[in-house]
Amino acid sequence: MSMFISYAQNLEDVLIWRALSDVGAGFYIDVGANSPLIDSVSLAFYERGWNGVNIEPSLMYHEQLRKQRPRDLNIHAALGATHGLVKFFDVAETGLSTLVEGVAKQHADSGFEVREDWISILTLDDLFGQLPDRDIHWMKIDVEGAEELVLQGWKQSHVRPWLVVLEGVEPKEHAPSHLGWEPGLLAKGYKFVHFDGLNRYYLWEGQAHRSEAFKVGPNLFDRFALSGTATSTFASHLNEKIDNERRGAQLARDELYAEIQAVHAEVQAGHAEKEALEARLEYERTHYERRGNAMQLQVVEALAQMRAAISERDEAAAGLLRQRQHLADAEAEIRRMNASEEDALSAWRQAGQMLEERTRQLQAAQGKVQELLDSSSWKATAPLRGLVWLARGSRQGAAESLRETLRYLAQIPLARQLARRLVPENSRLKRALVSRIVASPGTPAFAAAAMSAFAPIHGGPANRHGHLLNRLERRLSASQARPDRRA
Numbered sequence: 001m002s003m004f005i006s007y008a009q010n011l012e013d014v015l016i017w018r019a020l021s022d023v024g025a026g027f028y029i030d031v032g033a034n035s036p037l038i039d040s041v042s043l044a045f046y047e048r049g050w051n052g053v054n055i056e057p058s059l060m061y062h063e064q065l066r067k068q069r070p071r072d073l074n075i076h077a078a079l080g081a082t083h084g085l086v087k088f089f090d091v092a093e094t095g096l097s098t099l100v101e102g103v104a105k106q107h108a109d110s111g112f113e114v115r116e117d118w119i120s121i122l123t124l125d126d127l128f129g130q131l132p133d134r135d136i137h138w139m140k141i142d143v144e145g146a147e148e149l150v151l152q153g154w155k156q157s158h159v160r161p162w163l164v165v166l167e168g169v170e171p172k173e174h175a176p177s178h179l180g181w182e183p184g185l186l187a188k189g190y191k192f193v194h195f196d197g198l199n200r201y202y203l204w205e206g207q208a209h210r211s212e213a214f215k216v217g218p219n220l221f222d223r224f225a226l227s228g229t230a231t232s233t234f235a236s237h238l239n240e241k242i243d244n245e246r247r248g249a250q251l252a253r254d255e256l257y258a259e260i261q262a263v264h265a266e267v268q269a270g271h272a273e274k275e276a277l278e279a280r281l282e283y284e285r286t287h288y289e290r291r292g293n294a295m296q297l298q299v300v301e302a303l304a305q306m307r308a309a310i311s312e313r314d315e316a317a318a319g320l321l322r323q324r325q326h327l328a329d330a331e332a333e334i335r336r337m338n339a340s341e342e343d344a345l346s347a348w349r350q351a352g353q354m355l356e357e358r359t360r361q362l363q364a365a366q367g368k369v370q371e372l373l374d375s376s377s378w379k380a381t382a383p384l385r386g387l388v389w390l391a392r393g394s395r396q397g398a399a400e401s402l403r404e405t406l407r408y409l410a411q412i413p414l415a416r417q418l419a420r421r422l423v424p425e426n427s428r429l430k431r432a433l434v435s436r437i438v439a440s441p442g443t444p445a446f447a448a449a450a451m452s453a454f455a456p457i458h459g460g461p462a463n464r465h466g467h468l469l470n471r472l473e474r475r476l477s478a479s480q481a482r483p484d485r486r487a
Contacts, residue, residue, distance in 0.1 A: 004224040005047075009039040009232050010198045011218040012165060016138055017044065018222055019163060019203075019213035026137040028052035029127070029161065031079055031150060034061055034142075036068040038229050041140050041165075046072070052136075053127065055079055057088050057119045079143070080121040081152035088119040106172050123153030136161035142199075144171050148181040154188075162207045164190060168200035382408060 006014050020026060030042045033054035037043060042052060051071040056062045057078040065074040080086060139161040141147050147166050164185065168178045178200055182192070185202055194201040194214035203211055218224065386401030409415040 004222070005044060005227050006218075006224050007037065007039070007043045007227045007229055008041045009230050010196055011224075012041045012140070012196070012199055013044045014218040014222050014224045015194065015196065015201070015214065016041070016163065016165070017224075018218075019210045020137055023137055025049040025051070027134060029055070029136055029139040031055045031140065032142040032144070033065060034058070036061070036065045039231055042072075053131075055122075055127075058090050059117075075122070077120045077122050078146075079124060079127070079141075079150045079153055080146070081123065081149050082121065083123065083126075084121050085118050086121045088117045090115045090117055123155075124150065125153060125155055125157045128154075128157035128159035131159065138163040138165065140165045140199075142167045145177065147177070151181045151184055154184075160189060160204045160206065162204050162210075164202045164204075165199050166202070167198060168195060169198060380408075 004014065004017055008014070025048075026045065028042055028045060028050060029052055033042065033056045034040070036054075042050075042054070045052075046069060053073045053075065054065050054069060055075050055077060056065060057076065059076060062074060062076040065072065078086060078088060136159065141150050141164070143150055144167075166178070166181075166185075168176060170177045182200075186192070189205045190202040191205060191208065191211070192200060193203045193211045194217075196217055201214055203214070382401050382405040386398045386405065389395075389397030389401055409419075
């Protein structure tokens with residue numbers, strides 16, 4: 001195995017390693033662990049695969065332990081006789097922090113900065129209760145005068161660390177401080193085995209065979225080397241030498257860094273000049289590239305305009321050709337329309353002549369028909385036509401002939417006088433005859449004449465011919481009600 005490196009203030013780790021080097025990966029409890037590096041009793045063991053519990057009330061050192069000792073259980077608290085809170089006096093960046101106000105005052109009088117804080121209190125019984133089934137190979141208690149308070153919290157637990165190391169002198173005065181707490185520790189089965197001028201070592205009776213390791217203090221046969229991080233005076237020369245070497249190395253490093261900075265400045269200047277030249281070249285390239293692009297765009301635009309002009313010219317020529325063709329087609333259509341118009345006018349003139357001829361013929365025919373209708377023979381033969389229609393079985397034709405006869409008779413004054421004498425006033429026959437005359441086609445003058453023909457007759461009641469006319473009216477009504485046999 002590699003050489004043992006000691007980090008402890010008074011070589012405590014060398015002596016403990018001598019007694020427990022046969023243990024493989026052991027377990028420790030460091031009460032008042034302080035820094036994970038400076039004056040650390042547990043660091044050499046941690047480097048050899050051990051792990052354990054670190055109790056540290058200083059928040060700064062607790063955070064360092066938490067970051068640098070991931071395998072350990074790091075508790076931010078203090079150990080005492082009972083549970084609760086206690087005032088903690090933190091002596092900044094030293095291993096002198098304490099729970100004892102008098103000790104803190106001595107450090108403050110010596111010029112140290114002391115900060116007061118409140119911290120949680122656990123007991124050794126609490127701590128051992130969390131570790132009931134494993135061996136605790138060593139436990140160190142360094143709490144700057146509060147060792148007795150820590151041991152008072154060990155009342156009921158049957159856990160026994162193999163080796164217990166406690167600071168045995170008063171802070172500052174270096175007088176023995178073990179007389180108050182040692183009897184209780186001895187009563188738990190421990191035996192005092194060594195005093196190194198600062199710490200007292202107690203070996204549990206179950207490990208009494210290891211007491212030979214504590215007969216003499218650390219020496220050259222332990223084959224250890226100092227880390228140079230401890231605050232003890234016997235390491236001061238080494239620390240000073242290391243510091244001088246560090247300062248020399250730092251100075252050389254600073255000089256080298258200054259040279260590097262100078263070279264770097266030159267390089268930066270060269271880079272700046274190079275960047276300026278590159279920027280100038282880039283500007284020139286960009287400028288001419290832009291000009292080239294602009295000229296190219298102008299050429300492209302001119303070509304596009306020329307193509308557009310050619311296209312417009314071609315479209316105009318094609319449009320002109322189309323217009324000429326349309327004009328020719330329009331002229332041909334006009335010629336066709338003129339010819340059609342002449343043909344239409346000729347046909348219209350012929351149609352007009354034919355219409356005039358047909359109109360003359362129609363008027364002549366109408367005149368003849370009207371002459372026939374207006375003739376006395378036509379009117380006089382109306383009853384005969386009625387009888388013919390009645391003989392043929394056409395009641396409609398017979399009725400029309402009867403109406404025509406009545407209209408003819410209504411125009412004769414003598415017939416009107418005879419009707420006034422023969423047709424009683426307000427009789428049904430009168431109403432039937434008047435309705436047939438009025439309902440038949442005729443002029444208003446004809447209707448008025450018919451009405452005057454059948455006006456009331458002067459002289460009172462109906463004459464002797466009234467019953468004959470009533471019988472004629474009933475027969476005519478019955479003949480109209482019968483359906484047309486021919487239909």
